[in-house]
Amino acid sequence: MELTEENYYAKGTSWHYMSVSLFKDFMQCEAAALAKLKDEWQPERSPVPLLVGNYVHSYFESEESHQKFVDANSKEMISSRGKTKGQLKADFKVADAMINALKYETVFKALYEPGQKEVIVTGDIYGYKWKGKIDSLNLDQLYFCDLKTVDDIHKKHWSSAYNKYDNFIADRGYFMQMAVYIELIKQTFGVSCQPFIFAVSKQTPPDKEAIDFNGDQDVIYMEDAMRMIEENQEHIQKAMSGEETPIRCNHCEYCRLTKKIELPIHASEIEIY
Numbered sequence: 001m002e003l004t005e006e007n008y009y010a011k012g013t014s015w016h017y018m019s020v021s022l023f024k025d026f027m028q029c030e031a032a033a034l035a036k037l038k039d040e041w042q043p044e045r046s047p048v049p050l051l052v053g054n055y056v057h058s059y060f061e062s063e064e065s066h067q068k069f070v071d072a073n074s075k076e077m078i079s080s081r082g083k084t085k086g087q088l089k090a091d092f093k094v095a096d097a098m099i100n101a102l103k104y105e106t107v108f109k110a111l112y113e114p115g116q117k118e119v120i121v122t123g124d125i126y127g128y129k130w131k132g133k134i135d136s137l138n139l140d141q142l143y144f145c146d147l148k149t150v151d152d153i154h155k156k157h158w159s160s161a162y163n164k165y166d167n168f169i170a171d172r173g174y175f176m177q178m179a180v181y182i183e184l185i186k187q188t189f190g191v192s193c194q195p196f197i198f199a200v201s202k203q204t205p206p207d208k209e210a211i212d213f214n215g216d217q218d219v220i221y222m223e224d225a226m227r228m229i230e231e232n233q234e235h236i237q238k239a240m241s242g243e244e245t246p247i248r249c250n251h252c253e254y255c256r257l258t259k260k261i262e263l264p265i266h267a268s269e270i271e272i273y
């Protein structure tokens with residue numbers, strides 16, 4: 001199956017290619033991830049954060065992409081009632097501020113702008129096919145950039161894997177994403193590229209940062225992430241093919257919705273997260 005601009009995000013391709021977002025879904029709750037993949041269930045979620053992220057992304061991809069995005073989503077983006085009728089809704093005014101916070105930054109312009117945008121990469125990771133899409137890839141200078149919109153760059157997130165607070169890079173699985181992208185670029189183009197993340201926050205005014213992955217701890221986190229893939233993906237693939245039962249996390253939206261009370265559990269043994 002050939003991956004193209006048109007079918008990259010289509011659900012059908014996920015049965016042929018694993019991706020970081022799908023893998024992360026499975027690590028959170030296998031039962032929910034599979035139900036979503038089979039179109040049996042969709043989480044109740046506001047589309048706004050995703051739209052804000054795509055709005056910012058498309059701006060830095062090209063003028064044409066941004067216009068296409070705005071045309072396709074204007075109903076969600078433009079207020080249709082009250083005093084603000086005809087104006088951009090508040091979330092997208094914030095998105096404009098995020099764009100402005102980045103576009104005049106010298107480091108951002110020097111690193112993000114020259115690269116080829118939205119490059120599809122594929123490869124074999126521990127015996128299975130994977131896909132990825134690189135926001136900005138510079139094969140001449142051997143690096144790539146990913147653009148991330150985030151509530152607050154400095155917010156702390158509890159990590160039960162490491163038993164400590166971590167930042168958004170670890171919490172959102174971006175060490176895994178960067179490690180996988182390094183590997184897929186290597187297999188697609190035969191070169192080793194170094195990753196950068198440009199993060200911009202939804203705060204007023206937006207915070208912004210250029211992030212590399214050259215620290216000793218960064219390398220350990222990326223290796224841990226690859227090991228996590230190696231250890232878990234066989235079972236995930238078997239859950240997808242129906243050979244093994246997907247494990248329920250028992251507390252996510254999907255698990256709560258489909259839960260049945262069985263025998264009473266001991267009061268002192270209620271799981272906490």
Ligand SMILES: [Zn+2]
Nearest residue numbers: 029249252255
């Ligand atoms: Zn669950």
